[in-house]
Amino acid sequence: MLQKVKPTRMELLKLKKRIVIARKGLDLLKLKRAALIMEFMKYIHKSKDLREELEKITRKAYEDVKIAEIYHGSIGIESATMMVKKMSKLNIRTKNVMGINLPILGRERFEDIVNTRYRLIGFSAKLDQIIYDFEKYHNLILEIAEVENSIRKLLQEIEKTNRRSNAIEKILIPELENQASYLKMKFEEMERDTFVTLKKIKSNLQKRENGEALAD
Amino acid sequence: MKDDYYSIVVIGERELVLGYKMIGCDESYNVDTVEEGAKKLRSIFTREDVGLIIASDFIRNGLTDSEIDRIQMSVKPLVVFVPSERMKGKREEEVLREVIKRVLGINLEV
Numbered sequence: 046m047l048q049k050v051k052p053t054r055m056e057l058l059k060l061k062k063r064i065v066i067a068r069k070g071l072d073l074l075k076l077k078r079a080a081l082i083m084e085f086m087k088y089i090h091k092s093k094d095l096r097e098e099l100e101k102i103t104r105k106a107y108e109d110v111k112i113a114e115i116y117h118g119s120i121g122i123e124s125a126t127m128m129v130k131k132m133s134k135l136n137i138r139t140k141n142v143m144g145i146n147l148p149i150l151g152r153e154r155f156e157d158i159v160n161t162r163y164r165l166i167g168f169s170a171k172l173d174q175i176i177y178d179f180e181k182y183h184n185l186i187l188e189i190a191e192v193e194n195s196i197r198k199l200l201q202e203i204e205k206t207n208r209r210s211n212a213i214e215k216i217l218i219p220e221l222e223n224q225a226s227y228l229k230m231k232f233e234e235m236e237r238d239t240f241v242t243l244k245k246i247k248s249n250l251q252k253r254e255n256g257e258a259l260a261d
Numbered sequence: 262m263k264d265d266y267y268s269i270v271v272i273g274e275r276e277l278v279l280g281y282k283m284i285g286c287d288e289s290y291n292v293d294t295v296e297e298g299a300k301k302l303r304s305i306f307t308r309e310d311v312g313l314i315i316a317s318d319f320i321r322n323g324l325t326d327s328e329i330d331r332i333q334m335s336v337k338p339l340v341v342f343v344p345s346e347r348m349k350g351k352r353e354e355e356v357l358r359e360v361i362k363r364v365l366g367i368n369l370e371v
Contacts (some may be wrong), residue, residue, distance in 0.1 A: 082365070089369060096354055103344050110276040122279055132285035134266035135312040137337060148336045150313070172283065179280040186315055190341045196357065197333055204364045216272075 049222055052231040060225045072218065074210040078203060084142060085199040092192045101184050106178035113171040125172050145202050147195040150187045151157050267312020267338070272301050274317050274345050281315070292320070295348070299323030302332075302340075311338045318342040318350030329356075 050056050113122060136151025271281040271289035278289040292298040298320035305311055321329060321342055332340045342353050361369050 092357070093354075100344055103346075106280055107274075107276040107346055110279050114279075119275075119279070122283070122314070126279070126282035129283060129285045131287055132269065135269055137312050137339070139336060146336060148339060150339075175280055175283045179284045182280065183284060186341055186343065187313075190313060190339045193268055193341070193353065193357070194333070194336060200360055200364050201334065207364070226264055 050228065052228055052235070054232070056230045057225060057232075060221055060228065062216065064221045067213055067221065069216070071210055072212045074206055074213070078210065080143060081199055081203045081206065085196065085203065088192050088196045088199065091259045092189070092196060095185060095189050095192060099182075099189060102178065102182050102185060106175070106182050109171070109174045109178050113169075113175055116169065116171050122172065122175075129176070135191060142199075143202070145198050147198055148191055150191055152184070192250065264298065265312075267316065268310055269313045270305050270311050270338075272298055272305070272314065272316045273343070274347060276346070277315070277317060277343065292317075295319055296324040303328075306335075306338065306340070308338075314338050314340045315339060315346035316340060316342055317348075318352065319345045319348035321356075322352050 050060075110122075117125070137152065138149045139146040141147075141150050268288060269286055271278055271286055272292055273290075275291050278291045281289050290301050292301055298316065300323075302314065302320055302324070305314060324332070342350070344350075344352060352367055358369065361367070
């Protein structure tokens with residue numbers, strides 16, 4: 046797809062400048078992609094371990110809930126839930142990594158989900174076990190939420206960067222180079238054109254001179 | 262930085278819901294079918310005061326691909342799918358592996 050350009054030297058200079066800028070941009074995008082992938086790798090190893098642990102804890106926690114249900118019945122558990130201290134609200138902040146907002150979940154207020162002293166008095170060991178399991182579970186979930194969301198965000202950004210660098214590399218730069226070479230050809234053509242015209246004029250002049258000389 | 266506090270909502274199997282109630286989660290919904298779960302998730306996802314949604318992964322079966330994309334990319338609220346026991350949903354690792362394969366073109370063990 047050749048865009049119409051005026052065959053002037055000015056246009057060629059502009060094109061050359063644009064090609065240089067596009068190349069620079071391409072290099073930058075490639076660097077960004079590499080940096081993103083490095084960041085991504087950091088998270089991906091963490092994610093694997095976390096998910097494995099979650100699977101384990103889930104099985105144990107569900108088992109403990111079932112056991113507690115056998116002992117106390119679901120009504121027993123329900124009434125116990127009325128006694129626990131309410132969970133504190135979640136603090137979500139974001140951290141900026143190369144222009145992407147990655148979530149950070151606040152953990153500072155999670156120490157006091159349930160007061161342990163009070164727990165020993167009111168609850169049986171089975172219920173206590175559930176609380177213990179799910180506290181662990183919840184901390185893990187917070188971490189997983191952070192890591193997985195970050196992974197997805199990074200992947201999205203990597204995809205975007207890929208698309209951009211491909212667009213520059215495979216479409217923009219070839220097109221600009223095409224235009225530049227077209228202009229160069231045009232200039233050579235014009236040069237030959239003027240050369241031929243000059244030759245023609247010269248020979249015409251010479252012919253005329255010769256004719257005048259003969260007439261004299 | 263401004264600190265905002267958001268609530269946590271749990272949607273899923275009975276064990277998950279009961280467990281979360283035991284650690285003091287105010288809002289939890291016990292859902293037994295995929296449709297019910299998806300409907301609940303959709304309505305909670307749009308709420309402003311919710312910061313984290315913990316959902317059993319069978320609920321994912323009731324959502325369209327674009328919905329899942331949108332849900333998993335959002336920061337407020339964050340949505341985590343956790344493994345469920347009774348009804349099998351697609352595990353998070355598998356989903357993630359597919360996305361990675363599409364973007365990076367390699368098979369990574371997640």
